[in-house]
Amino acid sequence: MAEELTNLLISEHHPMDSLLRQDRLPHIWCSGCGLGTVLTCFVSALQKLELDLNKVVIVSGIGCTGRAAGYLNLDGFHTTHGRAIPFATGLKLGNPELKVVVISGDGDLMAIGGNHFIHAARRNMDLTVLCVNNFNYGMTSGQVGPTTPTDARTSTSPYGNAEHPFNVPYLAAATGATYVARWTALHVRRLERSLIEAMNKRGFSLVEVISPCPTYYGRWNKMGDALEQMKQYHDHSIIRHRTDPAEADISLGGEIIVGRFVDEDKPTFCDLQREAVQ
């Protein structure tokens, strides 16, 4: 069959394979899910950063996004639900030389791990948090989550969601994060650059990625297939750097303000503690 594809070279290995656990591929994410694209951007950012990969640790929580740590050929841990940030905090305090990256979803970081998130931001722990927001709990069949927009339909809000959603960049900025950015899964080059900046930043940095969930959220809200949903998020996004994150609310079908919202320098928890001890 392979011979019948025109002008295409069939290969066995990908240039990013050294950073991936090939025995786990292909991954379980649905066709067209934004998570794969986000992971590609992350791997590409890592390749460009040229860090010592023995000192990079990936921590993830539970959910579709939580599987990212299992697909990366780096030290990593798949924690219990919501506890990715406390585990990462422990790693960072135990060995401050490590570059600790938390990759998790909106349900894991904002709902059950919400308190851990705001307190890590308040302490300014030197972590990089990649929050992939698909507006629902995708792995457990699309229930309403903390970031589901008002009036959006999900399997547990069939008449429309009556709750107000979290505005993730606003929450992070208000609790003291030093780097806050938001992109959609289609802004691949900008997301890659943002991840490089976030990983180079000393302090709590958050990158939120708006990603489609074609199987549940998109289907309940009649957004079409994965491609249409991704295109819709991209078309509705407006790049506005340094805007006040309070204005970056997301409504159902409304515009999505993306960009780098916060980029400031502040002493981290480790710095202050070292000063206090000396």
Added chain:
Amino acid sequence: MKLWRKPLDQDRVVVPHGEIHLILERCKGCQLCVTYCPRSVLEMSNLFNAKGYHPPQVGFPGRCVACGLCAMLCPEFAIYVVEV
């Protein structure tokens, strides 16, 4: 390409050309590479891979400029470009 005047550095600028590689059994036929290729190099094929998805194929090989956007967009680590 049609030019209304000859650029001063035209003889020095070399447009890169890419060769597209596909890992057939990883593809899940999401069409992201086909839709967003800025040079419309790719098209969907009618064939199936082992999982029953349609992989992309190269419709216009001469157009590829090795920008690598298909590799960045591919959620499956299934496609990449080598500059030749």
